[in-house]
Amino acid sequence: MFDKLLVANRGEIAIRIMAACEELDIGTVAIYSDADRESEHVAYADEAYRVGPPQASESYLDQERIIEVSKEAQADAIHPGYGFLAENAEFAEQVEATDGIKWIGPSSDAMQQLGSKTSARETMQAADVPIVPGTTTSVDNPDEVVSIAEEYGYPITIKAAGGGGGRGMQIVQDEYEIEDALETAKREGEAYFDDAEVYVEKYLSDPKHIEVQILADESGNVLHLGERDCSLQRRHQKVIEEAPSPTLSQSLRKKIGNAAKRGMHKAGYTNAGTVEFLVEDGKFYFMEVNTRIQVEHTVTEEITGIDIVKWQIRIAAGETLPYDQSDITFNGHAIQYRVNAEDPASEFAPTPGKLETYRPPSTIGVRIDHAVFEGQEVSGDYDSMIGKLIVESSSRTECINRSKRALRHFDIDGIQTTLPFHQYILNDNTFRDGAHTTKYVDQLLKEDSFKKAIENRSDASVVKPESDEPSMETVSVEVDGELFDVQVEGLSSNNTRASQSTSENPIANKADEGGIQADMEGTVISVDVEEGEHIDQGETVCVLEAMKMENEITANHGGIVSEINVSEGDSVNMGEQLVQMR
Known part of the structure; x- marks a missing residue:
């Protein structure tokens, strides 16, 4: 087993990985940008090192600096979490080539093969896994897209080959939209994934989004841990995920699970990964593979009792899975709610700012994966998710009712969040019946009644009075790029770690009329x-x-x-x- 692991990420996933390391008796190393100096994942780790300024391109995406810090900290493994460099095959290859440091994830070859949507589609076709009709090679100019659209009919989707999470994806309704959509998809692919290659698929009109969790060891054992329904999405990005799916028949569930195993075995895949499918009219189609841990891995853990992050680490250390497929059982139901700094009444616009109040719920059936604290500034530099609420119970109906209780006791003030949306959707008959598709939230956003309902549920900001009572406070001090905690007497009680953040959100220039x-x-x-x-x-x-x-x-x-x-x-x-x- 490893002695010390560096987490090349931030926020709640960094803490989630460190918690697994603690239970495996592995030391932990955090990295941080200047914007995250006072963040919870930094305080949680055994050691912490600065990697750069707030811009992700100069900190969390700085491959050379991260490997340099790993050597300096004498870490013998790197876990990338999700986002940032998690699906960057080039970074994985650099880690693999570094003596004494192990990459926690699939091989760089498998990441390259499956990270590109075009080669992934080829691999799945070879494994007899159905794919969405479209190209398995990249397209370069509008004329090519026009020809493909004429073959399959409109609408079509132009997708970044290295994309995911809805980024680098453009839906095209007619020929006049192709040129702009192609340019945007290429630009987003280059910006988010360092890959401007795009391909074209037939656009499915009203599908469910179903994904299958995979674990595979280096001895060739490939298992699936069941499916998740991730159909509730905004901007093609997930908002609520649940396991198992409320709508799949046992026959279709078995076919999708076996197809996912078959495709990942064909790719020679190891470690944790997720195979995503679109399901429509009783048929399923391969969409993409995520060669990393997923945000929504939590719901699978809740219904299987398997710690997926621990097994990522164990597999990377050479351990063999102790299960057969018949050993994997599914108990109850679990739903995850993404708590994002977004305003659902304004089409989920980002809302960075200060968490004046932050009191999450607790007690039976409730899990909170988060990395924020009351008084913290939620930066606009990174992803909008500030935490995840996971609720489990014996049935979906009871899970929804338990979720209502948990959300009612989730108190956040100072910024708009997705909590009012979650409260709304739990009373929505389409969601309660499991009939929602990937288009459902977009349809809701067009309804005035939805906007009014969300606005009525949104809480007003609360500003707490300051106190001048002296106290003993912990202050973080950086020395040669490494962070240490020291205690200082005499700070006022409002000068906690939260108030030390230098991030601000001013109204910089009041606009002139017009x-x-x-x-x-x-x-x-x-x-x-x-x-x-x-x-x-x-x-x-x-x-x-x-x-x-x-x-x-x-x-x-x-x-x-x-x-x-x-x-x-x-x-x-x-x-x-x-x-x-x-």
Whole structure:
């Protein structure tokens, strides 16, 4: 077994991995950016090292720096978690080539083969796993896409070959949309996955999203741990996941599980992974493989009793799975609710800011995976998820009722979150019947009644009074890139770890009359207007990336663009003037 493991990630997944390490008697090493200096995953680890500034490209995505820190800390394993470098085959290969350090995950060869959606589709076809009709090779220009669309019919989907989580995916309804959609898919693929290659699929109109959890050891044993239903999505990204699926027949469940095993065995896969399918009209189609631990691994753990993260580490250390497929049993039902810093009443727009109140629920059947604390600034630099609420019970009906109780006692103030959405959906008949598909949330967003219901459930922010009573506080001090905790006497009680954060969310520039402001912090991905151009109300002025989502900033009135104040790549604050109009 390993002596010390570095977690090349942040937030709740970093703590989840460290908890598994503690139980395996493995030391833990955290890495952090300047934005995360006071974060919970840093405090949780045995050791912590700075890797760079807030921008992920200069910290959590800095491959050379992370390997350098691993050597400095004398770690003998690296676990990538999910996101960031977790599915980067190049980084896995670098770790594999580094003496004395083991990669916790599949081999870089398997990641390369299955990480590309085109080669993954080829592999699954060879294993007799049905795939969504479309190409198994990349496309380069609009004319190719037009030809494919004529073959399969509209709508079609242009997807980044290295994509996932809905990023790098563009739905095309007719020929006139192809050129822009192709450009956007390539751009997102390059930005998020360092791979501009795209392919084309037939767009399924109303599918369920079903995925199968896989564990495979280095002795050739491949097991599936059942399926999860991840159909409740916004912007093609999951919001609620559950296990098992409430709608699969036993026959279809068996076919999908066996297909997932067959495909991963064909790929020579080891460690944990997930095979994702779309299910429509009683048929299932392979969509993609996630060559890492999933955000929603928790619900599978709850119904199987198997610690997937521990087995990732054990398999990487050379251990053999002690189970046969017949040993895997499924008990009860589990649902996971992603608690995101987003406003569901505003189409899930990102809402970074300060957690004035943070009191999660507890007691029977409730699990909280999180890495935040009351008073913390939720940064706009990273993913919007601040925690996960997982509820388990003996049946789906009881699990939903228990979830209502847990959500009622989940108290967050200071920022808008997805909690009101979760409370709404648990009373929704379509969800309760399990009839929701991947399109359902998008349909809800178009309904005024949904927006009003969500707004009524949203809590007002609460600002707590400050106290000047002296206290003994723990303060983090960085020395030569490594973090240490020291105690300081005499700080006021409001000067806790939360108040030491230097992250702010100011209204930087109050816009002049006629200006168009940023309604969130973010990075300018594109500027879509030119000076002197006449634009109408509702037209896109620019696109901002915030919390790993692209957000269109549109004109709230028509006019002529008289001045453009930002350029591609600029960082902007909420309230900052982007464009002046007359």
